Amino acid sequence: MSDVRESGFKERTRVANARERLLDIPPIERTERISLSAADGRTVAEPVDAKRNIPHYARAAMDGWAVRAEDTFGASDRSPAILRPGESVGPNTAVRVHTGSELPAGADAVVMVEETEQLNDELEVFDAVAEGENVAPVGEDVDAGQRLYEPGHQLRPSDLGLLKGTGIDTVEAVERPEVAIIPTGEELVQADPDPGEVVETNRFTVSRLAERWGADVKRRSIVTDDHEALRAAVERDLTRDVIVTTGGSSVGERDLIPEVVSE
Template sequence: MDERRRESGFRERTRIDDARERLRGRVSTVERTETVPVADADGRTLAAAVTARRAVPGESRASVDGFAVAASTTFGASDRSPALLDADGDVGDGGPTGGARRVDAGDPLPSGADAVVPVGGAALVDDTVEVFDPVAVCDGVAAVGSDVAADQSLYEPGRRLRPPDLGLLRAAGVETVTVRERPRVAVVPVGDDLVDDEPGPGESVETDSLTVIRLVERWGGVAERHGPVADDAAAIAGALRDAATDADIVATTGGSGLGESDRVPDALASAGSLFVHGIAATPGESLGLGSVDDTPVVVLPGGPAACVVGAMQFLRPAATWADGREYEEPPTGPAMLARKVPSEPGVRTYVRVRFDAEGGQRVAVPIRTDGPLSHSSVGLADGWIEIREGIEGLPEGDLVAVQRWGWSP
């Protein structure tokens, strides 16, 4: 790295949208597929179209609680002159002395029935059903295939299955589906001072990889930890090449800045390519993007907040694209800003907030931080406010959109 750059900082910072677009061109859709039981397919992305194997319902059923009848036996019925049907008789008898059977919604229709009189349209008196409201054929009935027809197309490739989808598939006789394999993400924490156990003087417990791995799992991928790796360019380059062998995406944590010990950018450039280093965002300015052997690499900063910002803005889109889906921004909810928040023009700012209540209204209270290593400012946040590049801060009392980054898509 140019020593002048170490001394002067990031003179040029790439805007988030531009950097994300560069990353988009390096991410390949996972073409590996597998067949899984429908019960295990929640959140999986279809790799093949799915059609119904059977009609739903497979037989005519009552769609309301009431009395199954032959519709012809109720013609002319009224409050003054109800149709009188035998509660114990055969529904198919027909005529004014035909039968009626009590059914609940979802019950199969008895033989001869072609309609259901709702509970409010009839009354059971001794062994006779008095019908006050006449019904037509198919009233109160879910006919065969009225919900789903046999061989009906249900879902196309690229759909990410949800729990209600699984219920429909099971009802339609689909037992297994072909889905894309989950994108594989290799997470490589970097730092001489990182330990997994009780830290000694000058050491820190490595936590970023845990955060990133669990986020990847929420986004539908699978993640594997490599390392930690020491602050040595050659060791980092070797770890990157090794991680890229079996991964669809590689993410590093830490060592991304301009300090003497920040060796990841140099190592990535030597092992493959580094096409972005420094983004116009805070926190997260030192994020980098590159590739090794055609595998995209997201270089995440080591601070807890900057790491999460980088993961949300770049690793999540990459995992989504690898899964064959389009990226969507996190959902937001409205809240009133408790106090003004400054921001730098030209820089996208992410403000951690906690929710409070005031006069029955949700209030977003910015969390004060004590530097880039503050875990509590991330772990205690209910959401984040995104201030776009063209806005110079937000005033107190402003109605803001709070992103819910804990959400699982």
């Protein structure tokens, strides 16, 4: 007695085996240069290196005062260092800065604003800072020339932001797989089915899945169960990377897809 699970098909393939066969297909080698605006979800085809540092200037990491660290040595709540607010940093002179501000020439540290008090033309500093404290140096996040992504990396929105920040506007990406979807069956209609007719939905479902996974999809019209029509439809898309047919794969007289594919 035949296994009821095998009825209706000339040949069946376990999902694990089908998946293995698909993953054994060599990857696409065609590439294209695309802008970052079109790169979300795309796969990098060559190494990507940063073009500039992030940050590209020494910047204040806190709101406060840019100072020479040596002018704050020994400062405390009981014995504050006394500096002069000014337009440039020099001996015992401080410049007001905000988070992200460029560190003024002559400064090598930032005192947090909470650790200071301005009284007329004097600035009391209640905390000693070390050289480089509260300062983001050039290249702290990314160094110019640093490798960001290797071939095969699929770009995410956060990756695109990083690329933009490091001076990159385009990337070399693997071309999208070209997928043709061919629905087959005499009973298929687009809408409002009569008895014996079925609304065609596989093309809609499969195309959305393929696009979600990164494909460039061509949706073909419904092809009737006619050998020559089916053969012409398949031959038309033989230059594409993938052809998906739906229907016509059982063992009935109108199930002609296996025969056409074999030819």
